[in-house]
Amino acid sequence: MIGFVEFQDGAQGTAGGTPRRAEDGQAAWPAFAVWRSTAADPVFSEWLRSAAEPDWTAAVTHPFAAAISGGTADMRRYLIQDFQFVDTFTALLGAAVAAADRFEARVPFGRFLGQTVTDTERGYFHRALEALGVDAADMTSPELEPVTVSFRSLMDEARSSQDYSLVLAVLCVAEWVYLGWASRTVSPPEGFLHREWVELHSGPEFEAWVGFLRAELDRVGPALGEAAQRRVLTIFREAVRLERGFFDMAEG
Ligand SMILES: Cc1ncc(CN)c(N)n1
Structure with missing residues (x-):
């Protein structure tokens, strides 16, 4: 059994250093087939997103994210940890190229992998970490925060599953989640550290990328059986919880 499956709805867990409680929004959620008969926006991705409350709203409105938008966040610890997140995230994008069920779905993953994460975003990290005076050891192998370890494990489990929906x-x-907080930015922050991080996660191209990811979930999710839909729900909720925990960690 892969790790995240152990975190069933309502179960106790400590991934990310934040104990999970049955009463904090992780309670039972109606099956997709039931939920969609009364939902205002009855698509699979919205079934997942709404099941991930209150963590979803807490993440996209997180004070640390707001401080990035406002140009006041201390980015040092956050970016050191996030560079390690992005390493595993890049491997997960590669898994998406391999696991996607058709050629036209592989293309956007391959494009985002080659043109954004390993190019523009990598360049940003190198310049940002240098500007912050981060040494080579902390750039390549820093001590990982518990939430970083948990997030990397979750991504590794999804990658090893080779299951496209996961x-x-x-x-x-x-x-x-990143589009959610970054598109709340009212005016671009002045320094490049904050401004470019907001730009990387907002605007028409990033909106289209998120639109593609949602559309893929909306395409493949409804065709899954109920047990497989629940597995997607479990990992989706866990990832949202870790996004919230990641901002908590960054805030200190
Ligand atoms: C933790 C985290 N989550 C999401 C992203 C956006 N790629 C990120 N850079 N870091």
């Missing part, structure tokens, strides 16, 4: 669920959380 890979997609984790990628979609990571990008959709």
Whole structure:
């Protein structure tokens, strides 16, 4: 059994250093087939997102994310840890190329992998970490925070599963949550550290990328059996919880 499956709805867990409680929004959630008969926006990705409350709203409105948008966040610990997140995230994108069920779905993953994460975003990390005076050891092998360890494990489990719906669920959380907070930015922050990080996660291209990830979940999710839909729900919720925990960690 892979690790995240152990965190069934309502179960206790400590991934990310934040204990999970049955009463904090992780309670039973109606099956997709039931939920969609009364939902205002009856798509699979919205079934997942709404099941991930209150963590979803807490992540996209997190004070640390707001401080990035406002240009005041201390980015040092956050970016050191996030560079390690991005390493595993890049491997997960590769898994999406391999696990996708058709050629036209592989293309956007391959493009984002080659043109954004390993190019623009990598360049940003190198310049940002240098500007922050981060030494080579902390750039390549820093001491990992518990939430970073948990997030990397979750991504590794999704990658090893080679299950497209699970890979997609984790990628979609990571990008959709980031679009959520970054698109709340009212005016671009002045310094490049904050401004470019907001730019990387907002704007028409990033919106289209998140739209693609959601559309893929909306395409493959309804065709899954109920047990498989629940597995997607479990990993989606866990990823949202870790996004919230990651901002908590960054805030200190
Ligand atoms: C923790 C985290 N989540 C999401 C992203 C957006 N790729 C990120 N850079 N870091």
